[in-house]
Amino acid sequence: MREIAKINKTFAEQIKEECGEDVYLCYQCKKCSLGCPTAYAMRYKPHQLIRTIQLGQKDLVLKDQSIWFCLSCQTCMTRCPQNLDFVKVADAARTIGGREKYKNPIPEIAAFNESFLFLVEKFGRIYEIGLVMLIKLKTKQIMKDVVTGLPLFFKGKFGLLPHKVKNVNEVQRIFAKVKELESK
């Protein structure tokens, strides 16, 4: 029997598999980009990112900063006449990028996500001052926000010590199990 040539999945198919959203629904009305609060900072606006995914330009999406500027504020998906959820598409693209070892092009956001999940896995909860310190170390911006953050400290809003949940082993088991299931 002849073997059928194995065709690589397109980026759009990968996105659909990851989050269920069909990017081919988009007909480029640009409503998403017009309402997007961070479109000003994106080289490719949301509707252009969708078009880029339709055309299979994976590197263009995953090596650029644009997709990382999505705040998940949900304005785009609320207004989309085709009910295409751009936030889910952005999350799926960012997840695929991370899994396939694309480097996050915005170092501060990479530092935030790494520090955030590290703390959740370590303590079971977010420990705010720890989060700030970790991000400072990772981005080498030690003095950033010291003046802005100081009042919070004096107003008793920053606990100095982390709160570790009792069943932290349970949290670590969740993280490990997710990794195990996802590697299958």
Add this chain to the structure above:
Amino acid sequence: MRYGLYPGCSYNGTAKEFGESINFVCNKLGIELQELDDWICCGASSAHNTSHLLATSLPLHTLISARKAGFEKLLVPCIACSWRLKTAIKEMRENEELKVRAEEVVGEKYDDGIEVFNIVEFFIKEIGLKKIEEVTNKFLKRLKVVCYYGCMLTRPPGVANFDVVEDPQSMDNIMESLGAKSLDWPYKTECCGVSFALSRTDVVVKLCHDLLEEIKKLEADMVVVACPLCQTNLDMRQKEIEKKYNAKYGVPIVYFSQLMGLALGGSSKDVGLQRLTVSPFPALRKRGIL
């Protein structure tokens, strides 16, 4: 009625006054809130762009432990948490495969028996405006406020299932039932930049500047919010924004629950007013409230 409380990581930290005022108000209204024992983080801003399964499993752990504690209704004051919990519930209903996988991660089955409320929704649906009006006796009359809802209180529409998506009224209605005058404005559901505060602060500064410029035109006494991130970004960074844009705002950003607490006879300390960066005291004194 007894409700479960999932406070979220900011409740005893940067949003301490949010927690204090909610506890005070619920106590006064005879609502029993019981914090879930040894709860864990919902994954918030980071899990959802790293792993869909992780972003579903962390909230699922919370939902299951709320069920085990015998709750059917869960109050989730942090808007980011309530977004993640409501999203997990909806996605597991629609996607059996995801539910099975997340249950495998957590190691237990979930019976879909929890209803999650955000904090504004909670007061509107479970207490009702009529009762709020009765017990507070229009205490805040003469106070002029602007209600700022931010992104997640009403969005995403199929998940939040609360209020009018792009022109919400619920917080305005609560303020009116407390006696305050609530002003209409077009930026109610614009975004403040949320967790970018700790990564791309420049984005938060720009978005909050846009909001503050619009707020300034309204000449309100204060801005009323219901989200820890909206509050922190607009309040704590206000000085920094004034400096960068050479502007002057000095507008207090208070939680709606703090004003409810005052109207229910609480002192400024009971509702944590001293913890705000921009002091609300001058405005409240000017209106004869404190």
